[in-house]
Amino acid sequence: MKQNNFERFQLNDYIIDAVKSLGFDKPTEIQERVLPSVLKGTSLIGQSQTGTGKTHSYLLPIMNKLDASKDEVQAIISAPTRELANQIYKEALKIAEHFPKENPLNVRCYIGGTDKQRVIDKLKSQPQLVIGTPGRIKDLVEDGALQVFSATVLVVDEADLMLDMGFIEDVDKFASRMAQHIQMLVFSATIPEKLKPFLKKYMENPKHVHVDPKQATAVNIEHVLVPLRHRDKIQLLHDLAVQYNPYLAIIFTNTKKMADKVADALIEKGLRVGRIHGDLSPRDRKKMMKQINSLDYQYIVATDLAARGIDIEGVSHIINYELPSDLDFYIHRTGRTARAGYSGIAATIYDISDEDALNRLEKMGVVFKDVDLQNGEWMEIDERNKRKNRKRQESSIDTKAKSLASTNKKHAKVKPGYKKKFQRQVEDIKKRERRLKNKSK
Structure with missing residues (x-):
C-alpha cells in the first residue's frame, strides 16, 4: 500500500486518517517546514502567501498533541475576523471527527455577534481546543468562564491584520493569563515594526519560516489589465462583469463607501450583487455569507477584509476596481481564485496614475496581459x-x-x-x- 507522505512526521494514526480523508498526500512547503517544529514545541513566526496550506501546517501538529482525556484548555487559535475563525473551526472539526470515539475531542469556536451568556452557560466543561476572535476570547477569560491558565499553545493568525484592526491588545490580555511557558505560533504576511514588542514579550529566539512563493501568484491565474481611457469607470466595470459572465466574481474596492457605491450602481444595472465590508452588522454579515454560499449572487463587492478573512468557494474571477495601496493585498485578493487546482482570471481596471503600482507588481513577478473591451469584444492591445x-x-x-x-x-x-x-x-x-x-x- 502506498505510504502517505505525512506518515514520516510520526503523527497519531487518527491524525493520518484525517489527512487521508482531507485528500492530502504530499505536504506543501510551509507544512514541510512548520509541522516538525510545532511537534517539537518550538515557537515560530511563519510568513507565507494565501493558499499555501498554512492552516493545516499548525492544526495537524497541535491537534496531534492534544490530550482529549483532560477537561482543560490546552491550545488557543486566534484569528482577526469571525469568518476566518469559523473557517479554521470547520477544518478543525474535520480532523476532530477522526479522534477515537471513546475519547472525543472538544473543539469550540468563540466569536462576536453571538449570545455571550449562552456561551458562558455551556462552559461548565472546558474545551481542549479554543478557536475564536480575540475580543470574545478575552471577554470569556475576564468573566472567569474560559480558564486558559492550562493552555500551553497559542496561535496568532494573520497577525499584521490583527494589528491593523487593533486586536493585538486583546490577545495580550488573555495570553498573559496562559501557562507560564507557552509555545506561540505567529502567522503573518508581513511583520510590521509595531508588532515586534508583542512578539518579543512572548517569544525568545523564535524560528522564522519564510516561504517565498515560486512565483508571486498561483500558476493558474491569468492577470489581465484593462485601461480606463477616459471612459466611465462604473460602466466599464459593468461591461467587464457582463462579458466575463463569471461563475462567481469578487470585485475589490479600497473603502466601504466605494464598495457601497459600486454595489448600488451594479444592482441598478440589473446584476445580482452582494457586498462584504466592515460596516455590515454581524447578523447581516452572517446572512450575506449564507446567501453567497447558496449562490444567490453572481458578483460580490468587497473591501480587503474579505481577501484576508473569508474563504469563498468557487470564485472564478477577481476584478480590481481599484488597486490596493498596499500591493501585498493584490496577492491576497487574487489568491481568492484559482484554488484547488482550478484556473481563474484577475482583471484590473487601471489609469495613468496606477503606472507606478503596476511596475512594482511586475517586479514582484506578476505577469500581465494587456487587453481592452471594444464593442463587446476582447481585443489584445499593445503592452503598457x-x-x-x-x-x-x-x-x-x-x-x-x-x-x-x-x-x-x-x-x-x-x-x-x-x-x-x-x-x-x-x-x-x-x-x-x-x-x-x-x-x-
Whole structure:
C-alpha cells in the first residue's frame, strides 16, 4: 500500500486518517517546514502567501498533541475576523471527527455577534481546543468562564491584520493569563515594526519560516489589465462583469463607501450583487455569507477584509476596481481564485496614475496581459511597457536633436527669426533619426 507522505512526521494514526480523508498526500512547503517544529514545541513566526496550506501546517501538529482525556484548555487559535475563525473551526472539526470515539475531542469556536451568556452557560466543561476572535476570547477569560491558565499553545493568525484592526491588545490580555511557558505560533504576511514588542514579550529566539512563493501568484491565474481611457469607470466595470459572465466574481474596492457605491450602481444595472465590508452588522454579515454560499449572487463587492478573512468557494474571477495601496493585498485578493487546482482570471481596471503600482507588481513577478473591451469584444492591445519604451525613445531623440541643434548654434550670432530656424533644425534632426531607425528595422 502506498505510504502517505505525512506518515514520516510520526503523527497519531487518527491524525493520518484525517489527512487521508482531507485528500492530502504530499505536504506543501510551509507544512514541510512548520509541522516538525510545532511537534517539537518550538515557537515560530511563519510568513507565507494565501493558499499555501498554512492552516493545516499548525492544526495537524497541535491537534496531534492534544490530550482529549483532560477537561482543560490546552491550545488557543486566534484569528482577526469571525469568518476566518469559523473557517479554521470547520477544518478543525474535520480532523476532530477522526479522534477515537471513546475519547472525543472538544473543539469550540468563540466569536462576536453571538449570545455571550449562552456561551458562558455551556462552559461548565472546558474545551481542549479554543478557536475564536480575540475580543470574545478575552471577554470569556475576564468573566472567569474560559480558564486558559492550562493552555500551553497559542496561535496568532494573520497577525499584521490583527494589528491593523487593533486586536493585538486583546490577545495580550488573555495570553498573559496562559501557562507560564507557552509555545506561540505567529502567522503573518508581513511583520510590521509595531508588532515586534508583542512578539518579543512572548517569544525568545523564535524560528522564522519564510516561504517565498515560486512565483508571486498561483500558476493558474491569468492577470489581465484593462485601461480606463477616459471612459466611465462604473460602466466599464459593468461591461467587464457582463462579458466575463463569471461563475462567481469578487470585485475589490479600497473603502466601504466605494464598495457601497459600486454595489448600488451594479444592482441598478440589473446584476445580482452582494457586498462584504466592515460596516455590515454581524447578523447581516452572517446572512450575506449564507446567501453567497447558496449562490444567490453572481458578483460580490468587497473591501480587503474579505481577501484576508473569508474563504469563498468557487470564485472564478477577481476584478480590481481599484488597486490596493498596499500591493501585498493584490496577492491576497487574487489568491481568492484559482484554488484547488482550478484556473481563474484577475482583471484590473487601471489609469495613468496606477503606472507606478503596476511596475512594482511586475517586479514582484506578476505577469500581465494587456487587453481592452471594444464593442463587446476582447481585443489584445499593445503592452503598457512597449508604449512607455516608445515614449522614452522619442524623448531620447528629442533630447539628442536639441543637443545637436544647440551645438550648431553655440558660436553663432543671434539673428532675427533664430527661434523658428532653431525649431526647424530640431525637427529635421528628429526626422533623420526616425528614418535611420526605420531603416535599421
